[in-house]
Amino acid sequence: MxxxxxxxxxxxxxxxxxxxxxxxxxxxxxxxxxxxxxxxIPQPDLSSRYAPVVSPGVGLFQWGEPGRAAALEEGAAVKEGQILGRVEQGPKASLPVKAPISGRLAKIFIEEGNPADYGRLLFFIEA
Amino acid sequence: MFKKILVANRGEIAVRVLRACREMGIKSVAVYSEADRESLHVRAADEAVCIGPAPSRESYLNMASVLAAAKITGAEAIHPGYGFLSENEDFAEACAQAGVVFIGPKPDAIRTLGYKSEAKALAKKAHVPIVPGTDGLVRGDVLKEARAIGLPVMIKAAAGGGGKGLRLAKTEDELKTQLLTAQSEAKAAFGDDAVYLERYLGHPRHVEIQIAADGRGNAVAFPERDCTVQRRNQKLIEESPSPALDSKMRREMQEAAVRLARESGYSNVGTVEFLVQDGQFYFIEVNTRLQVEHPVTESVTGLDLVQAQILIASGEKLPFDQARAAEIRAWSMEHRINAEDPEHNFAPCPGKIEALRLPGGPGVRLETHLYAGYTVPSHYDSLLAKLVLFAPTRPEVLARSRRALSEFEIAGIRTTIGFHQKVLAHPDFIGGDFDTHLSEKILETTHDRDAQERHPAAAA
Structure with a gap:
């Protein structure tokens, strides 16, 4: 050679x-x-207009607030701080899942009643 | 028998328990914090659940998260290992309420035996000798109480452990300041400043008896473990049998431990700790969990304590009787290898393991979660590995220890391997005649020698 x-x-x-x-x-x-x-290693695109929403803890995912189930669909408009759902840890313990930014629910990665562990990706919100 | 067990711990002990599950054909769930994503126990389990960020109180100590992890994976029982939630009666209670079996004693036993002053009262009732001291918590005239016991006295936190809230008063003058220090330490560490006094034993050995009970009236005691080599009340080397005990004293201590187990209605495994001095033994406390040093007893008897824990928790009878449990089949010794720098006051040394060579061969058992390339996180305790040796006699164990330690190479971080080699070279340790001050003595002489080598003129 x-x-x-x-x-x-x-x-x-x-x-x-x-x-x-x-x-x-x-x-x-x-x-x-x-x-x-x-x-x-692919570097995360920090300029992405998609904001990830991850599970705040271990438990079963439920849409909406306790007693007010409200399943959202892809494309739905969400407001910053809006409670999208919750992760139920036990009979009396649940952790709220909030929208970090206002925008459109671009992608849903979890279904009602499915288990989530800490840090699991739940949604992408498009600004 | 359980179909699936969750192991609520990390590091070598999580790996140890997961191995027991696999041998018993039980499915396993590991839990881990974000800092432990790359830890070996995550790979050793059938399933793994991330329960929170690195700090223990948000992950391994977070009861709601651990219980939720059991729920979403369908685990029927939780093994707590040692440390973290293992001696937490509230957690044991919460497990019961959530319909999950806590692999350990009942909440009541954890509560009673975990609170040292209550444990001592129980020991008295069971005719187990205790160190002379105050009947209850110190409230009134401390000086009068100390005089009645005889100085020097030890001031101890009622909710204590790990050397926190523990203070020695050698003279009457020292009593007041040491009492205040112990109380403030206890308050900071346990949120409870209750303390009691005890006569200080000047040259004791630390000898403990492993027990197992099934809550159906069967309780047994195993051969003792001698944990005299300690540094600041942290055990460094444990061996069994003890070079300081004869068979009569061994039997008396075993009988005392079983009496205490029965008196407290104990179930599952536990350890009764004693101080031994001048041919007498004195009860100090009960650890209501699996001990770090349990492999020593397993090596001596050929029994599996973790499997026994799981069997008992599932409602089965004790798998061995007293005669079998007390059978001494070998001599055994454990060296705790920590990520600490003995040259700098045993400061923790987390970091990346660049290369790793593990000891092996006859009579060597290694309990570790290390692998080459693993980064030891800074958030948790510094235990890297337990090197356990066994052989027919003590001299053979010592030779095996030296050989195995010389094979053990951990590159990238500082460890206590060299310190263990110094202990093994010390004539008092070789002769078996030493007390709890041995490690201080070794550290002082090494320090002096190093100083002389650096400054030969000053030494002359």
């Missing part, structure tokens, strides 16, 4: 998340690594 060909291989590797490559071809072969190549 020529130096020119190696350069091609190297520039290809830089487009991947590989940090080490070894090639064996008969008695000849080569290997190299990119010590400073960072794994290509």
């Amino acid at each position: 020529t130096t020119e060909e190696l350069k091609d291989v190297l520039s290809w590797i830089k487009t991947t998340d590989l940090t080490e490559v070894a090639l064996e071809k008969g008695p000849d072969g080569f290997s190299f690594s990119l010590p400073d190549a960072a794994p290509m």
